[in-house]
Amino acid sequence: MQQCTDRRMNNFKDATNCLHAGYEPKKGEPRMLPIIQSTTFKYDDSDQMGRLFDLEEDGYFYSRLANPTADAVAAKICALEGGVAAMLTSSGQAANFFAMFNICNAGDHIVSAATIYGGTSNLLTVTMKKMGIDVTLVDPDASYEELCKAMRPNTKLVFGETISNPSLVVLDIEKFAKLAHDHGVPLIVDNTFATPINCKPFQFGADIVTHSTTKYMDGHAAQVGGAIVDSGNFDWMAHGDKFPGMTTPDESYHGIVYAEKFGKAGYITKATAQLMRDLGSTPAPMNAFLLNMGLESLPLRMAAHCSNALKVAQYLKNNEHVAWISYPGLEGDKYYETAQKYMPKGTCGVVVFGLKGGRETCIKFMDNLKLGSIVTHVADAKTCVLHPASHTHRQLNDEQLVEAGVSPDLIRFSVGIEDAGDIIADIEQALAIATAE
Numbered sequence: 013m014q015q016c017t018d019r020r021m022n023n024f025k026d027a028t029n030c031l032h033a034g035y036e037p038k039k040g041e042p043r044m045l046p047i048i049q050s051t052t053f054k055y056d057d058s059d060q061m062g063r064l065f066d067l068e069e070d071g072y073f074y075s076r077l078a079n080p081t082a083d084a085v086a087a088k089i090c091a092l093e094g095g096v097a098a099m100l101t102s103s104g105q106a107a108n109f110f111a112m113f114n115i116c117n118a119g120d121h122i123v124s125a126a127t128i129y130g131g132t133s134n135l136l137t138v139t140m141k142k143m144g145i146d147v148t149l150v151d152p153d154a155s156y157e158e159l160c161k162a163m164r165p166n167t168k169l170v171f172g173e174t175i176s177n178p179s180l181v182v183l184d185i186e187k188f189a190k191l192a193h194d195h196g197v198p199l200i201v202d203n204t205f206a207t208p209i210n211c212k213p214f215q216f217g218a219d220i221v222t223h224s225t226t227k228y229m230d231g232h233a234a235q236v237g238g239a240i241v242d243s244g245n246f247d248w249m250a251h252g253d254k255f256p257g258m259t260t261p262d263e264s265y266h267g268i269v270y271a272e273k274f275g276k277a278g279y280i281t282k283a284t285a286q287l288m289r290d291l292g293s294t295p296a297p298m299n300a301f302l303l304n305m306g307l308e309s310l311p312l313r314m315a316a317h318c319s320n321a322l323k324v325a326q327y328l329k330n331n332e333h334v335a336w337i338s339y340p341g342l343e344g345d346k347y348y349e350t351a352q353k354y355m356p357k358g359t360c361g362v363v364v365f366g367l368k369g370g371r372e373t374c375i376k377f378m379d380n381l382k383l384g385s386i387v388t389h390v391a392d393a394k395t396c397v398l399h400p401a402s403h404t405h406r407q408l409n410d411e412q413l414v415e416a417g418v419s420p421d422l423i424r425f426s427v428g429i430e431d432a433g434d435i436i437a438d439i440e441q442a443l444a445i446a447t448a449e
């Protein structure tokens with residue numbers, strides 16, 4: 013767990029924070045973020061250790077709960093999102109699960125945009141359902157009034173993705189924040205595709221942000237990781253009846269009331285103290301180090317991804333073999349205006365499209381790419397491609413696929429930061445083979 017208390021960083025811009033936030037070496041200390049590859053931390057007497065266990069004192073005692081390397085990187089992401097506290101997790105899946113389970117119990121209910129990553133959809137509709145937590149998936153484009161109908165007295169949070177994977181629906185964050193707040197619950201936004209470089213959901217009313225840091229934040233496909241950041245804006249005490257875990261004593265920590273004792277850091281402290289303690293899912297220090305390396309160049313890479321993706325989208329839009337294309341950074345796209353409002357600097361590097369020959373032509377096209385590789389990955393420095401209906405979303409039935417905005421011919425083309433001309437030439441040659449009579 014890391015509270016973003018590094019005052020030095022508060023006035024810096026993203027590019028500076030990407031390099032400097034979270035770790036400030038003192039005299040004679042390593043310039044590079046050290047990898048603290050240690051499960052344990054030594055103390056002088058048992059009383060000191062006891063105070064750590066009681067959460068009476070700040071400090072490290074066991075890396076399943078918190079580790080200095082991971083915390084430094086969490087503080088960097090916290091600064092980028094403009095939050096008050098953050099934590100890293102071992103994957104994006106763990107981040108979304110912890111973010112929700114931290115404030116939900118059996119018998120509770122979640123409202124989520126239907127257009128979300130297949131793994132998150134599975135987490136909600138299968139695994140969390142087994143735990144007694146119900147979900148209603150809503151059309152993110154529905155009117156505020158329609159969305160209100162999904163809310164129940166036991167709803168504990170609203171969830172959505174800034175730019176959905178893979179349908180590239182841009183979430184109207186303000187509409188979803190109003191929905192959540194009018195019903196006394198927080199809005200959790202998965203900001204993986206936009207990254208804080210292109211969108212800062214807290215500025216539009218989101219309360220908690222999650223990330224699969226596996227994607228652009230890392231950028232080099234080197235580690236699997238996740239992050240949770242709290243804005244500190246949601247008033248748990250004002251909605252104490254809904255969130256007893258935050259506002260009533262935790263007997264497993266000698267009666268601590270998280271929202272009272274830790275104030276704005278209460279939510280992240282609870283997730284660390286209870287969920288990391290009981291479920292693990294902590295990132296390896298080496299993975300946190302690799303993530304930190306990726307973060308250093310994030311602003312440069314995001315600008316290059318967006319510029320290349322726009323060129324690819326423009327090329328595809330004018331190609332006779334392309335049945336349809338969706339890219340929120342492309343003028344005329346259904347979500348262009350919403351993207352301009354929430355992400356004026358750019359959206360992401362992912363472009364989705366279908367080919368006129370349907371599913372078979374799409375697969376033939378992918379199989380013939382030479383530069384773009386077929387991998388279970390997205391948002392990487394290297395161009396990669398995937399067919400969600402056959403891969404990431406294959407567990408969904410046809411109806412669920414439509415609900416998630418995934419048509420059977422949808423190709424998810426993750427534009428990398430190679431030379432844009434080379435990427436387009438690769439698409440051109442693969443299209444020529446896929447569409448040859």
Ligand code: PLP
Nearest residue numbers: 103104105129177204224226237
């Ligand atoms: N959220 C989004 C938007 C994703 O795209 C993914 C993975 O693709 C996840 C969460 C899950 O992240 P991870 O694969 O790091 O567990």
